[in-house]
Amino acid sequence: MKKLSDFVLKMEPSVTLSASSRAKALKAEGRDIIDLTLGQPDFKTPEAIANSAVSAIQDGRASFYTQASGLPELKTAVSSYWERYYGYPVNENQVLVTAGAKFALYAYFMTVLDAGDEVIIPAPYWVSYVDQVKMAGGKAVIVEAKQEHDFKVRADELEAVRTDKTKVLLLNSPSNPTGMIYSKEELTAIANWAVEHDLLILADDIYHQLVYNGAEFTAMSSISEDIRARTTVINGVSKTFAMTGWRIGIAVGDPELIGAMAKIASQTTSNPTAVSQYASIEAFGQAVSKDVESMRQAFEERLNRIYPLLQEVPGFEVIKPDGAFYLFPKVEEAMRLTGFNDVTAFTTAILEEAGVALVTGAGFGAQGHVRLSYATDMESLLEAVRRIKAWMESRQ
Helix, strand or coil: CCCCCHHHHHCCCCHHHHHHHHHHHHHHCCCCCEECCCCCCCCCCCHHHHHHHHHHHHCCHHHCCCCCCCCHHHHHHHHHHHHHHCCCCCCHHHEEEECCHHHHHHHHHHHHCCCCCEEEEEECCCCCHHHHHHHCCCEEEEEECCHHHCCCCCHHHHHCCCCCCEEEEEEECCCCCCCCCCCHHHHHHHHHHHHHCCCEEEEECCCCCCECCCCCCCCHHHCCHHHHHCEEEEEECCCCCCCHHHCCEEEECCHHHHHHHHHHHHCCCCCCCHHHHHHHHHHCCCCCHHHHHHHHHHHHHHHHHHHHHHHCCCCCECCCCCECCEECCECHHHHHHHCCCCHHHHHHHHHHHHCEECEEHHHHCCCCEEEEECCCCHHHHHHHHHHHHHHHHHHC
16 A cells, blocks of 8 residues: 655655754764754743743643634734834734744645646745645746845746746745845835736745844835735744744735635644743734844844855855845855765765755755855854865865
């Protein structure tokens, strides 16, 4: 008897989680490994948030099921947060709380896509977008955003791949893996194109507060009412508030679509973890704003310190990002210098021989790149870049 479906046999595992698992395995063997794979802040969750979770446990509020779409109190907190950071109000029926932002994305695709519907996705892209579209029966249509264009696409490039099956445009700004941010003017041109062709917009804003060196984040959904009406925003607590393990995502958009996504949640995850929801009420308040800014400043300092050092690594071509906490250097020349023609083999060699765990660009739709996260301490980052440079020099 065949145990596994054709679908799951064809599915690719997450390259970020695979790279992290390999790094952990080598560490368990006693190897000195610096892990720059996962996109998670290395800070503790702010104390006020943790305390609110403890209180919810102690007084019994965290012991029960909540509404599948999320606690009303949390939706109210999200609404207040939205007015502060997005500049427009949202009602409770426009907010869905999910078991992580990744599940919010999955629920969205399952809600809007029929077999054969197309989703336009700029590459480099976050590793799970394409497989999630496939899970929902859709087709991912990839548009390359080149490094020489700051990893950003234009409306005319999107128009070149649009068909009568195109239904959704997905845009992630600040971007994982590139860290680049679309300007208001760039977003307006792209969003107006989507409106003109009656497309839905999925805006992944999970890194919206992590911007550096004077850069500004613009929410596509804030540009106009016409754009907002067709835009669903995905956000959450993981990156901004150092809460990756708490697994709380947020979707905000059209009430009919949000209600349908809630049906998906009710038949799959039920409600998000109650204690995490109570913690998130505190996160979306204003009491932790100083903690958030402190973390943001630390990421900015790390970026400014290691970016020029990475530029000195032979064969690494890197542009300075505006947000998130990743660098995404082009390593085609570095591969040529070291005799590699496959980027995954190249990153594996750096791990095995230099003791630095990076993520292959192959999983992000960018074969000639690697991703490194600077969401770790400065000492480790400096040592990691030193090791990579020394390894490159020794291999030439």
